[in-house]
Amino acid sequence: MIWAKDTVLLSDDKKLVNVVRTHQLLSETYWGIRRPLEVVEKMIETSLCFTLLEDKIQIGFGRAVTDVTTFSWIADIVISPEYRGKGFGKWMMECILEHPDISETQKVLQTRDAHAYYKNFDFETNPALMSTAVKGL
Numbered sequence: 355m356i357w358a359k360d361t362v363l364l365s366d367d368k369k370l371v372n373v374v375r376t377h378q379l380l381s382e383t384y385w386g387i388r389r390p391l392e393v394v395e396k397m398i399e400t401s402l403c404f405t406l407l408e409d410k411i412q413i414g415f416g417r418a419v420t421d422v423t424t425f426s427w428i429a430d431i432v433i434s435p436e437y438r439g440k441g442f443g444k445w446m447m448e449c450i451l452e453h454p455d456i457s458e459t460q461k462v463l464q465t466r467d468a469h470a471y472y473k474n475f476d477f478e479t480n481p482a483l484m485s486t487a488v489k490g491l
Contacts, residue, residue, distance in 0.1 A: 355453065355454075359445055362407065362442060363406075363407045363408075364405070364446055365404070366405075368398060368399075370405045370407065371398050371412070371415070372412045373391070376398065379434060380430060386432070397417065398417070400419070401417040401419050402422075402426075402453070402455060402456065403416075404416040404418075404453075406437075408437075412434075413437045414437065414446060415430060416450055417430050418450060418461075420459060422455045422459070423459065424459055424460060426462075427462055428451075428463040429464075462483065464485070
């Protein structure tokens with residue numbers, strides 16, 4: 355699928371993901387700073403990916419890890435610093451949540467500091483969610 359907003363496109367076509375640019379964007383976040391390029395390649399390969407582009411230049415990335423039936427984990431939502439605050443992250447989240455492969459699934463995500471932001475998309479804090487640390491990352 356492809357969505358358009360002004361001069362910006364959002365696509366779920368993995369062929370449009372620039373792995374090196376995605377790695378660079380993630381390396382500027384607290385959660386993705388230690389991910390090697392090989393890990394980023396593998397996660398792209400095994401996820402439903404969303405690439406935000408302006409003039410064929412990747413300016414954002416997000417993904418869902420999903421069984422496309424009951425469960426989707428939204429992860430790695432990142433926008434290039436110079437495009438933040440312009441509504442592209444909100445727009446990308448809206449498109450991701452409405453994507454036909456995951457729109458009917460339970461969606462979860464993990465955040466350290468954006469709880470209020472994700473509440474705008476009907477995410478709620480859930481005391482039942484548990485997780486393990488990722489070894490080596």
